[in-house]
Amino acid sequence: MIHFYLSDILLRCQYNLTRTLLIRHSMKHERFITAYRDGSLREYTQKQSPGFFDAYDRVIVFSSDEGTTAKYLKSYEVRHGEAPSISPQCSPFLLKSYKDEIMHPLFEIEDDPLMTYENKLFIEWGKAAVKWYQKGTNEKPITQLVNTSEVVFPGYENVIVTYQELKQIIDNQQTYANWHIALSSINAIYAITDRSNGKIYIGSSYNKNGLLGRWKEYASTIHGGNEKFKELHALNPTAHLNFQYIILKVLPKDITALEAVEIENSFKKKLQTIPFGYNKN
Template sequence: MNIVELLKLRGLDTSKKIKLVRHQDQRHDLYELMTTGQLETYQACQSKPILDCEYMISFIGLPYSKARLYGVYKVLSRSRVAEVSLPSSYTLSEDPDNWFYRLEKEKGYKDLEERIVIDWGQSTRAWHQWFTEKEVVEILPTGYARPFPGYLDFVLNFDELSRIFNHPEANREWQSALSNVAGIYLILQPSTGAQYIGSACGIDGIYGRWKNYSTSGHGGNKLLKNICENSENMHREFRFSILRTLPKSLTQKEVIEYENFYKNKLGSRAYGLNEN
């Protein structure tokens, strides 16, 4: 099945002027924008009037020319960025002379969003195209977070971390990878730059340790807990990444020695969220 057939079955009027858009931007973490509710504003702001159409079908770029459906939108109007008030939660800077499109998400596609993967084809530089028959190559399971990119090549926000643990079957790649290694990890509070450095060892490796963070955000750590208790949703600000992987065969004492090395290296005791 191709994307035209699929969306037509769901009621999309394919006689309309429809654009396909594949977001892939090396400057920004699009999964971060998606899970923090900023991607809709991001895609509404364009340097050129490329969304002069009736509907836009939005995708997030994946490796190997694949693209993951984000949503189907009706294009309502066009103005300059300077003429609108962008949400206060929007963290990117936009040129006031750029175009802003008022978009309205269409109902009836919720169960397909973030699950349908198409083959965009060889012309990935052409990130916006008129509606055409691109093959549906995969349907991702409900609750899928994102592809595992490698141990040192990701930063997860709290919502993504929770999704990985709340839907383990859909995110088995993450479960397998994080369970196979011990390591040193970093939790960052972006608004202050404060850092917490921790370590994980034992049979379940980093996966077992991060599971403790997936509900509360603080995992029982004192200073992180204090931050969470001061504001109900503060834990959603935390960002999780790995500084170094280690063999699970190391003893707890050996892993803690590596942890202390990184605490000293990054100054997380004096200027961060580590007490010891």
């Protein structure tokens, strides 16, 4: 069997393997998830212990994927001797002291030949996934090259999706990676509107998997456990095709069930969804 390796692409793109560092950020780390969601991937990557990048001129950043695979996100150049650059929109928590880490001078590469592979290239990181940074000389087999681009998350206040769109988002994690990160990073009060009659259902999420975990239930079961949706679906098996999902209020990831339900009940009263909508109680 013929294997293609990351090094094949790097050499073609004129990367010096001995001066290239590979980094695999874990999707299990809340700090990384928050930084990536906020658009602070570079700042998160460049905040490392003193001397971390001294032996390297290029840094190739991946995120963990299924098993021990990794998805290519972005490449940066190390400008030795220059002052670090920090975006005004940098996640505030990255500006605070953390262990012995400092900001290093990582910059985006102008006309980077690897740009065409961003969010499309997947490699096998290897069994030693705990080694989250490795030298570019380490051979990494290419496992997949996706011929598609990720769909950009529009912001919580702009989420308006139909059931068909929700199902597509849930079922296509690679294409909707930004959506999965954003929706799993929060809990929320949400509304499901039946566009055929205007009736509304108000719900809330308060679990460790965030709003993504709750909306996955709707994608797989249609009713999500709601009794009135079950009754509606029994009468009309295609009723859910008229459903529209929106986020009414973002809640903290660590909110308690009691706190979330209290806010949910407040929205039910405001929108009168018990007497006129799909909320049973």
